[in-house]
Amino acid sequence: MVLFGSGKHGLPKRYLLFALFVGPALIVRIATSIYPVIHTFKLSLMRYNLMQQVRDFVGFGNFISIMQDPTFRSIIGFTLVFVASSTLFQLIFGMGVANLLNAKFVGRRIVRTINLIPWVIPMIVSAYAFRWLLTGDYGLISDWIVRITGYRPQLLLNATSARISLIVVNIWRNMPFMGLVILAGLQSIPEELYESAKMDGASWFRRFLHITMPASASTVVTLGLFNIIWQMSDIDLVLGVTQGGPGSATTVLAFRIYQHGMLWFDWGLASALSVMLVLLVTIVSLIGLSIFKKYQFTL
Amino acid sequence: MNMLRKGILLLCILLLAAGTVMAQGAREPEREKIVVGVGGWAVEPTQRAIEELGFTEETGIEVEVVTRPGAPPEFISQMTSAILGGTSPYDVIDMEDDVAVGFSRSGWLVDLDPLFDDEFWSDWPEAMIEMTDTWSRHQGELFRIPHNYEAQYFWYRKDILDQHGLQPPKTWDEMVEVAKAVTSGNRYGVSDGLGQGAYLGVYMTYLTQQAGGNVYDMGPEFEVALQFLYDMIHKHKVFPISALDKDYDQVNNDYMQDRVVMMRQWPFFYGVARSDESWFEEDKAAVALPPAGPAGPIAYAASWGWSIPKTAGNVDAAKTFVEFMSRTEHQGYLAQLDTWFLSARKSCLEAMDGAGMAKYLQMYSDAQAIGTRPFHPAGQEAHTVVEETSAAFLTNQLSLEEAVRRGRERMAGLGR
Numbered sequence: 001m002v003l004f005g006s007g008k009h010g011l012p013k014r015y016l017l018f019a020l021f022v023g024p025a026l027i028v029r030i031a032t033s034i035y036p037v038i039h040t041f042k043l044s045l046m047r048y049n050l051m052q053q054v055r056d057f058v059g060f061g062n063f064i065s066i067m068q069d070p071t072f073r074s075i076i077g078f079t080l081v082f083v084a085s086s087t088l089f090q091l092i093f094g095m096g097v098a099n100l101l102n103a104k105f106v107g108r109r110i111v112r113t114i115n116l117i118p119w120v121i122p123m124i125v126s127a128y129a130f131r132w133l134l135t136g137d138y139g140l141i142s143d144w145i146v147r148i149t150g151y152r153p154q155l156l157l158n159a160t161s162a163r164i165s166l167i168v169v170n171i172w173r174n175m176p177f178m179g180l181v182i183l184a185g186l187q188s189i190p191e192e193l194y195e196s197a198k199m200d201g202a203s204w205f206r207r208f209l210h211i212t213m214p215a216s217a218s219t220v221v222t223l224g225l226f227n228i229i230w231q232m233s234d235i236d237l238v239l240g241v242t243q244g245g246p247g248s249a250t251t252v253l254a255f256r257i258y259q260h261g262m263l264w265f266d267w268g269l270a271s272a273l274s275v276m277l278v279l280l281v282t283i284v285s286l287i288g289l290s291i292f293k294k295y296q297f298t299l
Numbered sequence: 300m301n302m303l304r305k306g307i308l309l310l311c312i313l314l315l316a317a318g319t320v321m322a323q324g325a326r327e328p329e330r331e332k333i334v335v336g337v338g339g340w341a342v343e344p345t346q347r348a349i350e351e352l353g354f355t356e357e358t359g360i361e362v363e364v365v366t367r368p369g370a371p372p373e374f375i376s377q378m379t380s381a382i383l384g385g386t387s388p389y390d391v392i393d394m395e396d397d398v399a400v401g402f403s404r405s406g407w408l409v410d411l412d413p414l415f416d417d418e419f420w421s422d423w424p425e426a427m428i429e430m431t432d433t434w435s436r437h438q439g440e441l442f443r444i445p446h447n448y449e450a451q452y453f454w455y456r457k458d459i460l461d462q463h464g465l466q467p468p469k470t471w472d473e474m475v476e477v478a479k480a481v482t483s484g485n486r487y488g489v490s491d492g493l494g495q496g497a498y499l500g501v502y503m504t505y506l507t508q509q510a511g512g513n514v515y516d517m518g519p520e521f522e523v524a525l526q527f528l529y530d531m532i533h534k535h536k537v538f539p540i541s542a543l544d545k546d547y548d549q550v551n552n553d554y555m556q557d558r559v560v561m562m563r564q565w566p567f568f569y570g571v572a573r574s575d576e577s578w579f580e581e582d583k584a585a586v587a588l589p590p591a592g593p594a595g596p597i598a599y600a601a602s603w604g605w606s607i608p609k610t611a612g613n614v615d616a617a618k619t620f621v622e623f624m625s626r627t628e629h630q631g632y633l634a635q636l637d638t639w640f641l642s643a644r645k646s647c648l649e650a651m652d653g654a655g656m657a658k659y660l661q662m663y664s665d666a667q668a669i670g671t672r673p674f675h676p677a678g679q680e681a682h683t684v685v686e687e688t689s690a691a692f693l694t695n696q697l698s699l700e701e702a703v704r705r706g707r708e709r710m711a712g713l714g715r
Contacts, residue, residue, distance in 0.1 A: 050404065050405040050406075051400075051401055051404040051405055051676070051677065051678060052404070052676070052677075053404065053405075053406070065712060068708070068712060069708075069709060069712065070704075070705040070708050070709065071687070071705070071709070135541075135544055136540075136541040136544055137539075137541045137544075137545075137549075137553075138549075154540055154541055154544070156544055157540055157541070157543050157544055157694055158694060159694065159696050243372075243494075243495050243496050244495070244687075245495040245686075245687075245690055246495070246543065246690045246691070246693075246694040246696070247687045247688075247690040247691030247694060247696055247697075248687045248691070249691075249694075249696060259680075259683065260680075262375065262376050262379055262380075263371075263372055263375050263376070263679050263680075263683075264401075264677070264678075264679055264680040264683075265379075265401060265404075265405055266680070
């Protein structure tokens with residue numbers, strides 16, 4: 001009662017205890033999360049280039065420079081297309097995989113493990129492997145296409161095919177994880193629901209539409225939301241497969257930040273791009289959350 | 300109980316003895332050790348040079364030669380993280396021009412001027428000093444000491460040209476005509492390593508200089524050069540589009556698999572060609588002057604050199620290494636050991652006496668075909684703008700006018 005009471009001497013001790021328990025975690029959180037965000041925002045308002053040895057305040061100058069960059073619009077455009085289409089197809093195929101893995105068959109546990117292989121391979125390893133598979137003169141996939149059609153494609157030297165290749169590799173890589181999480185959701189659906197629907201004469205498709213889909217909707221929306229956030233800041237795939245090329249056709253915003261910050265030492269501009277990325281992720285998250293609330297209400 | 304006591308006593312004696320032995324060992328003076336990071340192709344010659352010149356015997360410093368990432372983006376990423384963290388994976392780094400510029404402007408490299416006196420510089424020709432001042436000095440400080448001086452050479456298959464009764468081309472137009480005559484099936488007349496990330500920018504710099512311009516100006520000469528390359532790929536079909544996805548190793552492989560007849564390449568190909576004894580013949584790797592563009596036959600020279608990061612673990616020992624490897628009396632031996640150490644230093648050319656690549660260096664030098672490498676203070680970023688602009692046109696994403704207009708806009712924005 002002395003420590004946790006609200007008596008004359010109890011209150012300060014409660015605060016002291018609270019500070020002792022929460023303080024260290026709070027300090028770590030501020031140092032590793034809040035400070036970098038504030039510092040990045042501060043840098044975004046500065047012309048800070050190590051190579052030019054300049055560090056001065058320019059207000060929104062960096063943001064204006066970004067807007068004036070003729071490649072910026074296409075970079076934002078491809079970033080959105082890359083993330084949206086990857087996420088959409090990962091969810092669709094992930095749902096299919098989850099349903100297959102939810103079926104009862106011999107060796108189901110082994111198949112579930114095998115399913116995860118693409119996801120457990122580090123992204124940068126997969127990316128470099130696919131670069132070699134897709135490259136025009138030596139690639140295995142190109143070779144198959146030559147054998148079938150007689151035409152040797154240069155998949156990574158055409159803007160459209162390079163973009164599609166990147167999206168397909170991304171889907172291949174992340175789909176197993178999506179499938180696994182959706183599978184966990186499917187397993188929580190009571191079997192009785194399916195049995196009673198069957199007794200009422202509902203077809204497989206109707207059972208999927210009226211039981212599986214609504215029951216897994218919140219999982220799918222949450223998963224999609226997280227996936228969008230992760231993929232917005234992902235550079236491994238672009239770095240390994242296309243290096244942003246041909247030209248800047250497959251450059252995504254996160255890769256441009258890497259170039260400005262780590263290769264060209266222009267930290268002011270890299271920070272400004274990072275702030276824009278945060279804004280983009282925030283907007284997408286808010287939209288996602290509103291959809292999430294809608295589905296929660298429905299359920 | 301007595302047994303237990305004896306056992307404990309014995310254990311104590313053994314531990315004491317082991318401790319004494321270890322302490323004795325610890326008292327022996329440890330040799331200093333440095334780590335030298337070089338490109339994968341230079342590991343073996345650097346190790347041999349250190350051993351055969353007796354560096355460790357003379358200085359007592361042991362050297363571990365390791366491979367640094369060869370591609371600039373990977374290397375810069377590695378070093379940026381390390382240096383900002385106050386460390387460095389290497390005490391000495393073998394560094395290329397454009398990367399060294401970025402690091403020096405960032406204030407990350409040790410000033411090497413105190414290591415070299417006037418007598419040392421008297422071994423250097425004017426052109427190399429001029430190049431060193433442009434690419435290896437910043438605010439008066441020498442941040443890198445070049446160990447080679449590489450022009451880009453025009454390699455061709457003399458055996459194939461002889462079969463067709465052709466001479467090596469002297470102009471761009473002749474190059475297209477010769478290439479048309481020898482292109483067939485899987486074999487292309489001309490090729491190069493033009494992958495994005497350093498290679499395409501180098502080739503565009505080379506062609507633009509032959510057209511009479513500076514690639515970073517993105518003027519009419521750049522347009523002429525870009526159109527010329529585009530025509531070789533798409534109109535005349537004598538240059539494979541797949542070159543845009545290749546590095547130097549891959550184009551060397553194509554050349555040595557008889558899939559390419561002519562190519563521009565750095566001097567290291569001299570050793571690469573001779574390393575495959577079953578393939579190599581002198582006529583398969585002949586060298587001619589570069590085909591002349593509108594401004595003549597020009598091939599700019601570049602260099603690699605030794606640098607020491609300020610965050611290196613052993614800066615003093617690293618300085619000893621750099622001074623040792625740069626000594627005038629060692630240059631002749633180093634150039635004979637490997638073309639990687641060939642430069643235009645007087646001692647070097649004297650020792651080579653026209654042998655190996657020195658013959659071609661002299662040929663290019665006599666023809667005044669060695670140009671100065673264009674410089675841009677934004678370094679890698681400017682290089683990337685050149686590459687993205689060129690690739691956008693060469694892969695038919697944009698028209699020449701639109702690609703160049705965007706390139707100029709971006710280049711103008713670099714000085715913001």
